[in-house]
Amino acid sequence: MHNSEIFSGGSGEAGANKGEATKKYEERGEKVLSAAERKALLKEKEELLARRAEIDAELAALDSDEQKEPESSEPEPSGQPEGTTDPEGASDPEGATDPEGTSDPEGGATDPEGTPEPEGGTSTPQGGENNATPEGQHRAKIEYVKKRAKKNSGVRDVVIGAATIALAGFLGVAIGTNGFNVAQNNNQAPQGSLNPTAIVQTAQPERAPSPDGTTSPDGAILPDGTIIPGSTTANEQDASATENEEKEKGIKDGYGERGMWLSQNKEHDYDYGDAKEVGEVCDHDEVEMLKYTADNQVESLADYMAEFPEELCPEGFYGLNPREIEKKLESLTPDEYKKVKAQAMHALDEAYTRATVTQRDYHHYGMLLGDEKGAVVHENMQLVDRGIGPGVEVVEFYWVDKDGKEIGSMLVNIRRTSANEKGEVDEHEGGLEVLRVGTTDQGPETPPTPPTPPTPPTPETPEPKKPEEEIEHAGPRVDQQGLDEEKTPATKLEDDQAGFEGIEQQERKDEAEAAEAARIAAEQAEKQRKAEEEAAARRAAEQAEAEEAARKADEAARKATEEASKQQSEAAEAERAADDEAAKREAAQRAADEAAQRGAKEADENANASASERANIDY
Amino acid sequence: MENYLIGRDTLGKLVDQLIAQKYPNQSPDSLNEIREDNIRKLDDQISEAIFGGLNDEQLDEINAMFDREENNPSAFQIFFKNAGIDLEQVIKDEMSKFSQEFLGGENA
Structure with missing residues (x-):
């Protein structure tokens, strides 16, 4: 290069050209590149061209591979570790260093809007009889996308994230590993509503003592209340059919024996179980919690299956x-049981959830210690039917068909223990039960209750206020006639008066409780409404943020493209300017040479003339 | 060199559990080939389930994202959401199918 000679003002003509060229660029506000900058740009251009050639070669190799084995996963020279981001994209054979694919400043064959294909056009690998038909082309596109997806860190991050969550949930249920955290249930579904019913004032039933003749599940829990994952034990027991049969029954009849529904507070009178512990295992995903309990206790599974819509209920149930x-x-048999359980798990997976508040009385199954002072073992557990009143926060699980129409639902009372202001936890508050409306459905197997009246009984004692729908509660019942026949008239009068006073007190109490229940229900409904509004606002904000991020990403990419184009244009311009300068320098040099030659010639001629003259003079 | 959409580490957890259930008395070394083959198969199965359901327009759109080297996970989340693909559910379903096939229908 002759920069130093020209711009340091060699010959007069070359120096004048330099000024004009510089002025032209300065007038346009463009940067005049130095020699070093131009060199660097030219070098980058060469590197980009070389990289483009490599990419074209690799694409051609991919095309030929796809023609041979369209569905195989060929080893790719990317070397990208799993789950890691490739910031430089150096291992990306699709051209990581060329954001737009426009590595050719002269505007080569690469389509900036498309793929760096030698033929340009659509983003589909070419060639092969497979791509002749539309179906073949579609298939080729899918395979191409699958290959490219494996090399793109953005899509891999998203898929790996989803796979991690899915795997956590799947392993936590299918394998039954204790303590495996699963993801939240983010199911969104068409909104439905419970049919509103009258609020019924109902006193909480007294605890029923141990019934006789009820079916007690087999098996026992560990004395220290350790929770044993059912599936793990089931796996070990598959080895021997004879042993397994009995042990499987023990596992299936797992109500209480695994400590699943029993809280750690074994000293309390009755332990319905604590959803808190189940929640911790299942990361408080409510569908997973149901699946976890169903996986470990046949009574839980039966509780849920009784509420499945017909479309999802295993055949015969x-x-x-x-x-x-x-x-x-x-x-x-164990195999049949596993198949039915798998179908039930699928049904639970299909459920959506929403928080709601009970508007009426319900009853639910629960476990009770037969001998409240006895050991907390399976033989001492009794299944009982208990009532629950309105105003209680519960979870509704519901199912929809393919059109979004609700086809079934069930309410589940999930009670997690929580610490009070002093940080103390009342563990016996926990529970996880399916609620059912109205009377118990156990029929003849309903545990009989002994005659322990909550209030003094009288024959004219009016029944407590009840709604149009008759609600029965598990609890003590009173045989009024039997008691009355034993009393004298005087005693009966005294009893009547005491009874009336008691009735009035009870009525006032009932009215107060009804008002309180109505107030609680209204508060809960308001809380739910606010929570739903906040959730909707959060979702809208998140959506807006995601859209803004996408827009910014697009803007950044567009700016990068524009900058690259501009730089390439500048490089081309600089090159042209350099070429112009070189041509001008050459012309100047030639002119100078010619001038020098002419000068020399003239000098020679002059010298010759002088010599001739001198010769003539001498002569 | 091998290439995965999800990866051996993640899918290996599931395959290892399934192998332990199906072959409880065999040594891990003897099952290494089965493990690798099934990890590959599951990865392909999931990849097919995710991308096989896209139409031509969606395939072109995602190819364009690859062309411009889109690496922002949010962009792909939006893409799948617009395409109506619940990745978590798709992957969970494929894991379930895979498990059932592998265990011969015995899976819970």
Whole structure:
């Protein structure tokens, strides 16, 4: 290069050209590149061209591979570790260093809007008889995308994230590993609504003592209350059919024996179980919590299956009550049981959830210690039917068909223990039960209750206020006639007066409780409404943020493209300017040479003339 | 060199559990080939389930994202959402199918 000679003002003509060229660029506001900058740009251009050639070669190799084995996963020379981001994209054979694919400043064949294909055009690998038909082309596109996806860190991050969550949930249920955290249930579904019913004032029933003749599940829990994952034990027991049969029954009849529904507070009178512990295992995903309990206890499974819509209920179980389902499940072979349980798990997976508040009375199954002072073991556990009033926060699980129409639902009371202001946890508050409206459905197997009246009984004692729908509660019942026949008239009068006073007190108490229940229900409904509004606002904000991020990413990419184009244009311009300068320098040099030659010639001629003259003079 | 969409580490957890259930008395070394083959198969199965359901327009759109080297996970999240693909559910379903096939229908 002759920069130093020219711009340091060699010959007069070359120096004048330099000024004009510089002025032209300065007038346009363009940067005049120095020699070093131009060199660097030219070098980058060469590197980009070389890289483009490599990419074209690799694409050609991919095309030929696809023609040979369109569905195989060929080893790719990317070397990208799993789950890591490739910031430089150096291992990306699709051209990481060329954001737009426009590595050719002269505007080569590469389409900036498309793929760096030698032929340009669509983003589909070419060639092969497979791509002749539309279906073949579609298939080729899918395969191409699958290959490219494996090399793109953005899509891999998204898929790996989803796979991690899916795997956590899948392993936590299918394998039954204790303590495996699963993801939140983010199911969104068409909104439905509970049919509103009258609020019924109902006193909480007294605890029923141990009933006789109820079916007690087999098995026992560990004395220290350790929770044993059912599936893990089931795996070990598959080795021997004879042993397994009995042990499987023990596992299936797992109500209380694994400590699943029993809280750690074994000293309390009755322990319905604590959803808190289940929640911790399942990361408080409510569908997973149901699946976890169903996986480990046949009574839980039966409880849920009794509420499945017909479309999702395993064959032969629809229309049965929980007791009947439990017995039928226990009559199955281990393989049959596993198949039914798998179908039930699928049904639970299909459920959506929403928080709601009870508007009426319900009853639910629960476990109770037969001898409240006895050991907390399976033989001492009794299944009982208990009532629950309105105003209680519960979770509704519901199912929809393919059109979004609701086809079934069930309410589940999930009670997690929580610490009070002093940080103390009342663990016996926990529970996880399916709620059912109205009377118990256990039929003849309903545990009989002893005659322990909550208030003094009288024959004219009016029944407490009840709604149009008759609600029965598990609890003590009173045989009024039997008691009355034993009393004298005087005693009866005294009893009547005491009874009336008691009734009035009870009525006032009932009215106060009804008002309180209504107030609680209204508060809960308001809380729910606010929570739904906040959730909707959060979702809208998140959506807006995601869209903004995408827009910014697009803007950044567009700016990068424009900058690259501009730089390439500048490089081309600089090159042209350099070429112009070189041509001008050459012309100047030639002119100078010619001038020098002419000068020399003239000098020679002059010298010759002088010599001739001198010769003539001398002569 | 091998290439995965999800990866051996993640899918290996599931395959290892399934192998332990199906072959409880065999040594891990003897099952290494089965492990690798099934990890590959599951990865391909999931990849097919995710991308096989896209139409031509969606395939072109995602190819364009690859062309411009889109590496922002949010962009792909939006893409799948617009395409109506619930990745978590798709992957969970494929894992379930895979498990059932592998265990011969015995899976819970």
